């Protein structure tokens with residue numbers, strides 16, 4: 001479903017600020033894979049997500065989604081294949097628009113102009129059905145401005161919007177990191193159920209090691225622009241946090257330097 005082949009990205013090449021963000025990264029995700037991504041500060045996790053979503057283009061290498069080469073396509077040209085939820089609850093939604101307007105916008109994403117429909121009663125009832133699955137009462141607040149929702153409610157809505165049209169790839173960029181523990185757990189549970197139900201191919205960056213081990217069927221660890229550890233479903237089931245951090249230090253040759261790391 002997703003194939004990165006020998007992808008490299010260098011920022012400010014040839015200058016004293018030169019940074020290797022991705023170094024010859026290859027990654028292949030099967031349909032329905034749910035991969036958690038961990039690593040130290042500056043390891044290249046966000047660059048990897050940006051490379052998949054089209055915010056960045058590789059200097060070298062190629063990106064394929066569902067068999068099509070998309071390396072040359074910019075972000076909005078890939079948007080119908082990709083759903084993304086960011087760390088910042090303000091990022092995925094339009095605060096001055098209502099819940100139903102936000103959902104209508106998400107629903108029309110990637111559709112041809114003529115196929116875009118406004119908000120009518122059948123659409124409203126479809127939105128209500130989707131919202132009720134979140135279990136937080138948003139189905140009764142269709143006309144509330146999104147800016148009035150709490151951070152957790154906004155992230156739940158962002159998740160729904162990102163997955164509304166069954167994207168080929170779902171990118172979760174530390175999407176629970178800015179929430180308090182109870183809200184983070186709620187959004188994590190919603191993520192699990194939506195991903196499982198829709199069988200979405202998912203990549204989730206997290207600084208929470210416990211979450212990285214508990215969720216998904218595969219875990220990759222990055223350091224200095226490379227994937228240094230790739231843990232499969234069987235190994236992940238028995239993996240402990242101590243082993244994961246020990247493996248990181250053994251392979252990378254240095255301590256896991258992550259000022260945001262959460263050990264669970």
Ligand SMILES: Nc1ncnc2c1ncn2[C@@H]1O[C@H](COP(=O)(O)OP(=O)(O)OP(=O)(O)O)[C@@H](O)[C@H]1O
Nearest residue numbers: 011019020021039040041042043044045046047048
């Ligand atoms: N737009 C940019 N311009 C210059 N350097 C950049 C840019 N984006 C990222 N980098 C550099 O590329 C490297 C990888 O950064 P990236 O943000 O992908 O890491 P990360 O793993 O997401 O880190 P963190 O967990 O700290 O957010 C870092 O050295 C970073 O400073």
